[in-house]
Amino acid sequence: MKRSGRRPGNQDTRTSILEVARRTFAEKGFDKASIRAIAGDAGVDPALVHHYFGTKEKLFLEVMNAPINPGELIPQALAGPREEAGIRLIRMALSVWDSPAGTAALAMFRSALSNEWTARLLREFVVTQILRRAVRELIVDPEEAPLRSALVATQIAGLMVVRYVLRLEPVASADPELLATMIGPNIQRFLDEPLD
Amino acid sequence: MKRSGRRPGNQDTRTSILEVARRTFAEKGFDKASIRAIAGDAGVDPALVHHYFGTKEKLFLEVMNAPINPGELIPQALAGPREEAGIRLIRMALSVWDSPAGTAALAMFRSALSNEWTARLLREFVVTQILRRAVRELIVDPEEAPLRSALVATQIAGLMVVRYVLRLEPVASADPELLATMIGPNIQRFLDEPLD
DNA sequence: CGATGAGTTCAACGCTAGATGAATTACTTC
DNA sequence: GAAGTAATTCATCTAGCGTTGAACTCATCG
Numbered sequence: 001m002k003r004s005g006r007r008p009g010n011q012d013t014r015t016s017i018l019e020v021a022r023r024t025f026a027e028k029g030f031d032k033a034s035i036r037a038i039a040g041d042a043g044v045d046p047a048l049v050h051h052y053f054g055t056k057e058k059l060f061l062e063v064m065n066a067p068i069n070p071g072e073l074i075p076q077a078l079a080g081p082r083e084e085a086g087i088r089l090i091r092m093a094l095s096v097w098d099s100p101a102g103t104a105a106l107a108m109f110r111s112a113l114s115n116e117w118t119a120r121l122l123r124e125f126v127v128t129q130i131l132r133r134a135v136r137e138l139i140v141d142p143e144e145a146p147l148r149s150a151l152v153a154t155q156i157a158g159l160m161v162v163r164y165v166l167r168l169e170p171v172a173s174a175d176p177e178l179l180a181t182m183i184g185p186n187i188q189r190f191l192d193e194p195l196d
Numbered sequence: 197m198k199r200s201g202r203r204p205g206n207q208d209t210r211t212s213i214l215e216v217a218r219r220t221f222a223e224k225g226f227d228k229a230s231i232r233a234i235a236g237d238a239g240v241d242p243a244l245v246h247h248y249f250g251t252k253e254k255l256f257l258e259v260m261n262a263p264i265n266p267g268e269l270i271p272q273a274l275a276g277p278r279e280e281a282g283i284r285l286i287r288m289a290l291s292v293w294d295s296p297a298g299t300a301a302l303a304m305f306r307s308a309l310s311n312e313w314t315a316r317l318l319r320e321f322v323v324t325q326i327l328r329r330a331v332r333e334l335i336v337d338p339e340e341a342p343l344r345s346a347l348v349a350t351q352i353a354g355l356m357v358v359r360y361v362l363r364l365e366p367v368a369s370a371d372p373e374l375l376a377t378m379i380g381p382n383i384q385r386f387l388d389e390p391l392d
Numbered sequence: 393c394g395a396t397g398a399g400t401t402c403a404a405c406g407c408t409a410g411a412t413g414a415a416t417t418a419c420t421t422c
Numbered sequence: 423g424a425a426g427t428a429a430t431t432c433a434t435c436t437a438g439c440g441t442t443g444a445a446c447t448c449a450t451c452g
């Protein structure tokens with residue numbers, strides 16, 4: 001059936017491999033997303049993936065590259081009354097992850113849960129790209145910033161785990177706005193309440 | 197050096213395999229904990245593991261069997277003033293996971309994050325063994341119980357992820373009592389506050 | 393038309409994994 | 423002490439992984 005050699009026509013195979021890879025990394029995480037499976041889903045030989053991206057890790061980095069730039073989101077989440085920042089954070093997080101663009105973020109998170117290399121990538125990214133930017137505007141005492149932001153991280157990570165990884169109902173399919181009003185105030189408390 | 201055949205003396209190899217397995221599953225999760233590595237750490241041939249436990253999945257079930265029985269813990273966590281239940285929950289959770297007995301729970305959780313089969317096991321276990329017992333005593337309106345308990349689960353799961361899996365400081369090495377007083381009230385809010 | 397190069401597949405290597413069946417050694421019982 | 427059974431290892435099978443180098447086919451440009 002499928003002959004060897006170049007295919008007729010002009011198709012951007014490289015991009016379609018990237019799309020399949022993003023989806024697959026998000027569904028299975030770094031380790032279980034095999035290059036062979038990605039190639040198969042893209043209708044392509046595994047060797048072609050290496051031809052374009054070199055190694056599996058470079059492919060992962062390429063997948064992460066494009067869609068994650070918190071440069072726009074963070075200010076957007078911060079704009080608004082200070083005492084509703086918690087709600088806005090949850091609302092924005094959910095809208096990002098539920099969107100197609102959030103697939104990369106989910107891939108990153110899922111991978112970080114079981115792979116040391118991607119876990120380091122995520123820590124690095126979260127700390128330098130998100131926490132440092134967001135937290136300095138929200139937390140008054142800079143000395144308390146690391147603890148407070150890590151506490152915020154527990155609630156947000158837990159929401160991701162329950163909604164997207166474990167898929168525990170009714171949170172898995174709950175309305176984002178309901179979740180925002182329920183969880184937001186708890187985020188707010190991590191930001192504001194005194195650390196006994 | 198190491199000859200074939202039965203070893204001299206009376207040693208309970210089966211049990212020591214189980215201990216190594218529990219530790220290994222907790223550290224690496226189901227998928228990355230290889231039978232070969234477990235056997236190696238236990239100073240034993242991989243085939244012996246199969247001889248005792250049949251398959252990797254049966255070994256995992258055996259590991260889970262003994263130490264997880266919430267029959268005693270739950271009432272203990274519930275005993276006390278109603279309005280401090282949140283703090284007691286966090287305090288107890290941390291004391292369980294930090295203890296050697298909590299290794300199995302950690303193994304279960306870690307595995308569930310990347311393996312579908314263990315994720316189903318965990319959902320089943322959490323829902324039938326923990327939530328149903330604990331929540332009926334804490335949540336007034338039974339209609340709200342599923343959502344409220346799932347919200348509690350987000351905060352607790354997030355704490356596990358940040359403290360034990362991602363090991364994000366300062367939560368990773370924070371004093372349990374501090375975490376309890378910081379996080380407990382948020383749990384309390386999930387239990388009590390009206391669901392807007 | 394012919395050459396060059398990019399796109400693509402083929403076949404294979406080296407590795408790790410879970411699993412299996414036969415062979416080897418020790419303990420137990422009569 | 424011989425028979426039988428339990429504990430243990432050995433060698434091996436099958437399957438999947440990431441990766442590599444060579445071979446093949448098409449598009450493009452002179």
